[in-house]
Amino acid sequence: MGNIKWDEFFITGDPLILGAQVSIALTMLGVLFGLTYLKKWKWIWREWITTVDHKRIGIMYIIAAILMFFRGGIDGLLMKAQTSRPEMGLLSSQHYNEIFTTHGVIMILFMAMPFLIGLMNVVIPLQIGARDVAFPQLNALSFWLFFSGAMLFNISFVIGGSPDAGWTSYFPLAGKEFSPSIANNYYAIALQIAGIGTLMTGINFIVTILKMRTKGMTLMRMPMFTWTALVTSGIIVAAFPIFTVALALMKFDRLFGTHFFTVSSGGSDMLWANLFWLWGHPEVYIVALPAFGIFSEVIATFSRKQLFGYKSMVYATVGIALLSMVVWVHHFYTMGSGPGVNSFFSLTTMLIAVPTGIKIFNWLFTMRKGRIKLSSAMLWALAFIPTFTIGGVTGVMLAMGAADFQYHNTLFLVAHFHYVLIPGVVFAVFAGLYYWWPKMFGHMLNERLGKWHFWLFNIGFNVTFMPMFFLGLNGAVRRSYTYSAESGFAPLFLLSAIGSVILAAGFAVFCYNIYWSIRYADRNISSDPWDARTLEWATASPVQHYNFAKLPEVKSFDAFWQMKKNNEGLTLKDSEIEEIHMPSNSGQPFMMCVIFGVVGFFLVFEWFIPAAIASVGIIVGLIYRSFDYNDGYHIPVEEISKTESTWRNEKGEVHKHVG
Amino acid sequence: MSANVNTSLPLEYQTHQSRMNILGFWIFLGAEIVLFATLFAVYAVLYQNYAGGPTHQDIIMIKEVMIQTLLLLTSSFTCGLAIYEMRRNNVKGLISWLVITLLLGAGFLFMEINEFIHYIHEGATMQTSAFLSSFFVLLGTHGAHVTLGIGWAIIVIIQLIKRGLTPVTARKIFIIGLYWHFLDVVWIFIFTFVYLKGMVG
Numbered sequence: 001m002g003n004i005k006w007d008e009f010f011i012t013g014d015p016l017i018l019g020a021q022v023s024i025a026l027t028m029l030g031v032l033f034g035l036t037y038l039k040k041w042k043w044i045w046r047e048w049i050t051t052v053d054h055k056r057i058g059i060m061y062i063i064a065a066i067l068m069f070f071r072g073g074i075d076g077l078l079m080k081a082q083t084s085r086p087e088m089g090l091l092s093s094q095h096y097n098e099i100f101t102t103h104g105v106i107m108i109l110f111m112a113m114p115f116l117i118g119l120m121n122v123v124i125p126l127q128i129g130a131r132d133v134a135f136p137q138l139n140a141l142s143f144w145l146f147f148s149g150a151m152l153f154n155i156s157f158v159i160g161g162s163p164d165a166g167w168t169s170y171f172p173l174a175g176k177e178f179s180p181s182i183a184n185n186y187y188a189i190a191l192q193i194a195g196i197g198t199l200m201t202g203i204n205f206i207v208t209i210l211k212m213r214t215k216g217m218t219l220m221r222m223p224m225f226t227w228t229a230l231v232t233s234g235i236i237v238a239a240f241p242i243f244t245v246a247l248a249l250m251k252f253d254r255l256f257g258t259h260f261f262t263v264s265s266g267g268s269d270m271l272w273a274n275l276f277w278l279w280g281h282p283e284v285y286i287v288a289l290p291a292f293g294i295f296s297e298v299i300a301t302f303s304r305k306q307l308f309g310y311k312s313m314v315y316a317t318v319g320i321a322l323l324s325m326v327v328w329v330h331h332f333y334t335m336g337s338g339p340g341v342n343s344f345f346s347l348t349t350m351l352i353a354v355p356t357g358i359k360i361f362n363w364l365f366t367m368r369k370g371r372i373k374l375s376s377a378m379l380w381a382l383a384f385i386p387t388f389t390i391g392g393v394t395g396v397m398l399a400m401g402a403a404d405f406q407y408h409n410t411l412f413l414v415a416h417f418h419y420v421l422i423p424g425v426v427f428a429v430f431a432g433l434y435y436w437w438p439k440m441f442g443h444m445l446n447e448r449l450g451k452w453h454f455w456l457f458n459i460g461f462n463v464t465f466m467p468m469f470f471l472g473l474n475g476a477v478r479r480s481y482t483y484s485a486e487s488g489f490a491p492l493f494l495l496s497a498i499g500s501v502i503l504a505a506g507f508a509v510f511c512y513n514i515y516w517s518i519r520y521a522d523r524n525i526s527s528d529p530w531d532a533r534t535l536e537w538a539t540a541s542p543v544q545h546y547n548f549a550k551l552p553e554v555k556s557f558d559a560f561w562q563m564k565k566n567n568e569g570l571t572l573k574d575s576e577i578e579e580i581h582m583p584s585n586s587g588q589p590f591m592m593c594v595i596f597g598v599v600g601f602f603l604v605f606e607w608f609i610p611a612a613i614a615s616v617g618i619i620v621g622l623i624y625r626s627f628d629y630n631d632g633y634h635i636p637v638e639e640i641s642k643t644e645s646t647w648r649n650e651k652g653e654v655h656k657h658v659g
Numbered sequence: 660m661s662a663n664v665n666t667s668l669p670l671e672y673q674t675h676q677s678r679m680n681i682l683g684f685w686i687f688l689g690a691e692i693v694l695f696a697t698l699f700a701v702y703a704v705l706y707q708n709y710a711g712g713p714t715h716q717d718i719i720m721i722k723e724v725m726i727q728t729l730l731l732l733t734s735s736f737t738c739g740l741a742i743y744e745m746r747r748n749n750v751k752g753l754i755s756w757l758v759i760t761l762l763l764g765a766g767f768l769f770m771e772i773n774e775f776i777h778y779i780h781e782g783a784t785m786q787t788s789a790f791l792s793s794f795f796v797l798l799g800t801h802g803a804h805v806t807l808g809i810g811w812a813i814i815v816i817i818q819l820i821k822r823g824l825t826p827v828t829a830r831k832i833f834i835i836g837l838y839w840h841f842l843d844v845v846w847i848f849i850f851t852f853v854y855l856k857g858m859v860g
Contacts, residue, residue, distance in 0.1 A: 134679045199690055207683045211675075237686055241694035249701065249796065258785050258792035259710070260701065266708025266789030271701065278697075619810075626814050629827070 061118025104167025129214025149194025202236030228293030291428030303370025376450030391419030412472025457506030463499025715857030
């Protein structure tokens with residue numbers, strides 16, 4: 001069966017990996033023991049694992065993303081430690097290859113994506129005045145498939161070996177000929193499973209946003225975050241199937257000996273590069289656009305002004321989405337496409353700077369003459385604008401096909417995309433978490449710790465990645481596990497490594513902030529603590545599971561702000577309460593997660609017969625779902641009025657903050 | 660949600676949840692179009708890379724393929740008749756036409772599998788050349804979709820027999836109809852760009 005030797009099943013002989021194995025085992029034991037000791041098994045099954053509530057699914061996405069941030073961050077720190085001095089011996093070249101590969105995959109697909117999809121899950125139905133997404137159980141399945149893929153990918157480094165061909169996994173390197181071990185199978189299969197979940201999320205959110213908006217919520221009255229989520233979902237549906245095919249063909253090449261990307265028998269390795277980036281470039285915007293949406297919400301709220309140039313913002317978002325589909329070749333100008341093709345893609349790439357620039361100016365004009373409140377969330381948005389602009393401008397430098405021959409595969413590129421993705425995504429996620437935390441949990445994150453988190457992370461980020469621009473211009477290549485002392489790179493590499501420690505300290509403060517706030521933060525807060533503008537703040541914090549007792553009616557943009565201003569639609573009379581229909585919980589998505597994980601694991605090891613047997617489970621799960629006619633349940637009026645009275649004080653407490 | 664039933668619409672469109680399901684499925688078909696478009700693009704890149712192995716003219720059995728095409732196109736027509744009977748509230752007619760549709764689909768599948776076996780006996784396997792890799796995966800993906808469609812339709816027919824024509828079963832039938840027609844459209848492209856174009860070199 002397969003081609004793995006049993007003594008290679010567990011990775012042995014590396015003290016770092018041994019440490020990881022021990023800590024994974026201890027953590028798992030700890031979780032199992034903790035759940036048993038606290039008698040929480042039933043609770044976690046009923047309230048979380050089987051939930052179809054979009055808010056809880058969103059929170060699970062966010063928890064998973066924080067864990068993955070930790071894992072990917074450790075990878076980053078190891079790389080920085082390895083390159084902190086010339087000729088370091090901390091990591092072998094093979095180990096370094098594995099670590100930059102998993103760092104990239106995890107940070108993009110298992111950190112950035114779930115963070116943003118998590119926030120979308122929590123916020124979007126609330127912002128459009130809906131009680132859930134269009135397909136709640138499918139939503140749970142999306143999460144569990146993502147989780148299955150993420151876990152499968154993460155066990156690779158202790159069982160069987162990590163993928164080591166880079167997050168782009170270019171052929172022929174990633175093919176069987178040059179990577180004969182099963183390690184790269186993890187890449188193909190884990191991403192495939194997670195990708196199915198993402199595609200379902202895309203479909204779910206398009207239908208939710210198109211079909212479930214509350215009365216009066218026209219498309220051009222939707223909050224900016226909802227708009228970006230809609231456009232992102234569109235890109236997901238248009239781009240992810242390409243990746244699905246690319247990964248499937250990769251599997252065929254690796255598992256069944258076909259010749260799509262091989263050098264021999266007529267295959268084309270450049271075909272992989274094209275397919276990968278046909279998905280990979282839009283993927284950048286899949287994560288960047290919702291982030292822009294978050295900044296739009298945060299900046300408008302904390303400037304106490306309506307978002308400047310809303311319409312142009314919407315058109316710019318759509319424009320970026322369209323352009324994102326026609327720029328993919330700029331990732332491989334040097335691979336022989338020729339000057340004509342390169343020029344075309346240089347142009348399209350530079351064009352993206354136009355709608356992005358419109359957005360930057362809109363944010364600046366939103367703040368102009370606003371009453372800016374420097375909350376933690378707003379600080380992230382403020383820091384985003386200059387740092388992201390550096391990322392954008394260096395992006396235009398890279399976009400020039402001829403000049404790119406100089407920058408290609410150097411640390412200049414690495415610095416560029418970290419300057420895009422960290423301010424453009426991670427800052428946004430932090431801003432979003434500080435902003436929506438009270439909506440999710442009914443208490444705020446500590447603002448003082450938030451400032452420590454902000455400053456450490458920001459300074460650390462700039463000290464880590466700014467030197468990499470200059471290293472790259474001096475000729476330091478990416479993905480190289482070491483360099484000589486004569487190269488003269490040592491001082492900047494050391495500076496960068498020091499920066500990464502500060503960055504990590506910032507993240508540690510964030511984790512501590514979560515812990516501190518859960519334990520000590522004031523629970524007695526308003527449901528609208530920021531005096532915000534959109535509908536998610538028109539209901540309780542944390543949000544009751546049916547979201548709105550009475551669906552709000554929207555009369556203008558910034559609906560909740562206008563409701564507060566005109567003092568209408570804020571109160572609830574007992575006579576207005578009606579029964580609410582809600583979907584039932586289901587264990588099926590979680591079971592599918594387990595089955596997909598098992599099938600994926602067998603396929604990784606090329607054990608086809610067990611995989612075939614296990615995949616019968618997938619069919620059974622689908623049939624079970626088809627015959628499931630559970631139509632949900634109704635929440636009785638008494639229960640709703642009881643829940644509502646706990647957060648609406650005498651006159652409806654949303655009144656308190658009217659500005 | 661199950662509320663707000665609009666009885667002026669066809670059965671499958673009457674509830675809000677059904678309307679959302681149908682829209683969601685259309686979007687899913689959009690994703691399927693991208694999926695097949697990618698496979699066609701791969702085929703377009705690799706279709707002349709014979710690597711010394713058999714070419715189109717060496718292997719294609721155009722007569723059998725012609726019959727497959729007729730079977731599948733007819734099944735699309737009978738599927739349309741099934742939906743027509745559903746609109747007329749004729750459950751018996753609906754089930755009959757669905758069963759005929761599936762039999763035609765199974766006939767198509769049977770012939771396709773035979774065709775593949777024949778190719779493999781002639782030494783034209785997935786591993787032979789890039790052309791054959793892309794050929795088998797493109798056609799195999801379509802065939803796998805047809806297989807899945809048959810299994811899925813059987814499950815829904817069982818529900819139809821058990822529950823009769825309700826807004827939910829009607830919606831499920833309607834969605835399978837969309838899926839079935841989609842597979843037909845994909846086949847037309849395969850027939851044109853793989854078989855016919857392959858025959859003329």
